[in-house]
Amino acid sequence: MFPQNDEKVPRVRFANFEDEWEQYKLGEIASIIGGGTPSTSISEYWGGDIDWYSPAEIGKKIYMSESRKKITELGLKKSSAKVLPVGTVLFTSRAGIGNTAILEKEGSTNQGFQSIVPHINKLDSYFIFSNTHELKRYGEITGAGSTFVEVSGKQMEQMLILLPKFEEQQKIGLFFKQLDDTITLQQSKLDKLKSIKQGLLQKIFI
Template sequence: MLNAVKPQFSGNGTNIALGELCEILNGYAFKSKRYVDEGIRVIRIANVQKGYLEDSHPCFYPATEKGSIAQFLLYENDLLLSLTGNVGRVALLDNKFLPAALNQRVACLRIKDESLLNKRYLFHCLNSMCFENRCIESANGIAQKNLSTVWLRGYAIPVPQMDKQLEIARRFDLIQAQISRAKAQIVKLDDLVKSRFIEMFGDCRLARQDQDWKRIGNIGEVLGGATPKTQVEEYWGGGFPWLTPAEIGDSIYVNATSRTLTSEGVRSCSLSKLPAGTVLLSSRAPIGKVAIAGTDMYCNQGFKNIVCGDSVLPRYLYSLLMFNSDYLNSLGRGATFLELSKRIVEDIKIPVPAVELQLQFECFAQKVDKLRFMLLGNPLPMFGHRSFCCSTNSGNGGVILEAKDY
């Protein structure tokens, strides 16, 4: 069981701007029309998730162009950060992704003096909700956030003595390893659910688009969202949960969000309420993240959510979409970034078995869901990200770091 460990550290530390500690590199605007089947992997915004890289749909640039893009080539353990969309996410580049090059709107941070700053310490410092939230607050743009590298260079982090950095990094590496082991066991549980799904319902590949299946638009209502003006304080901090794709993680159910709206904020964008039980589907950056609303909520423009009708149960539809992320991604359209439109989602055909059979599956899945949460050592219905906040203690100039669940 994963315990809620909260290590604390304090010691003499100084706040130093990232621009003084690191070279911060910008990426190149690679032309998608020049992508090939293999070559130099292009690391894009969608690849940078919270704490790790995901590249189930890789893009490659011709290896023959290596010389012309030399300044954008990446190295093992480069620290990458998203600058657009879900800003403030960081990941370290694993050797398995090489050779690779940096795409536009992804930053690369390379430590200037590793005798002053440990890379694992820096990673854990930036892989925290407090840093991500500050990135979101500092980013420009309403429809899509854009983080400035000028702001990033000026962002200061506490830098204690190297022995303290190593101890902090070691502690959080242990927590991360514990989480990774738990997630590996969760994958096995998810495979069990998928096996049961196929056993009960047969081939679940939506790419078949069987003519006897039903359009999503005919068995439910597809609803999107929007972002109220962030500079209007009266719109924010109320009692209405407001979701972004970045907040969908390992949890099946979403019961809380990092930001909330007031009634004025809801009215400003004529937002449609997503009732509890709505199947949440991210429609861009990235496409195909799925969850179920555990309570009434609203969302930003990065979703095409499905309010199920009487013939479809949320847990059934959630699993069906989860098992078809590749197909959902193949439906994305757009020049700047791929996106699912409301019409595309409505036109997807899905198998709709008898409700009694869906209920049997839901009963089985819920038992497995309970095992997932027991494994993670957190109460139902949600497990969040574990990361730490770092700050300088105003009393003695020391560094305080805490592991927290979000």
């Protein structure tokens, strides 16, 4: 559905959308925000109510609403961590580059992220999340040219991306969200069936 190479329109398209997609730098349609870690030796920085994510938490869930660790307001002030708004696409920028998730609740991250905060009416969160494969490919290629395998915020801002108008982005984002919701539901059913099967195997076979 996304245009490739020099194409300016996708091969499959929803009705009533005819305009060519336009090329932007990611930094023109979103803010790229890094993270930070408060000193772990100062207890007053930890155990607060501000969600604080690490890359290990990203990749299995689409939406994130609670982190494993939390920091305090003081910890936030004493580090380079920043509170990110709902709808931010978390993007891991180090080893394991390119894992993504969408913030369902305000939160912060450590320095292993270059998170994408869409500009209002410019970039749809689920649209860019659905393009994770391209974000990941760009991050891996760009990061590989550095001393450490890491992609910076400045590098992410320079990523070129083809975009339709915001209304079409929303339509595409909703379409993929519905597909992802269906996949999640079916996976849950499959997991339950596997659990039932395992229980029966243990009871039937001696």
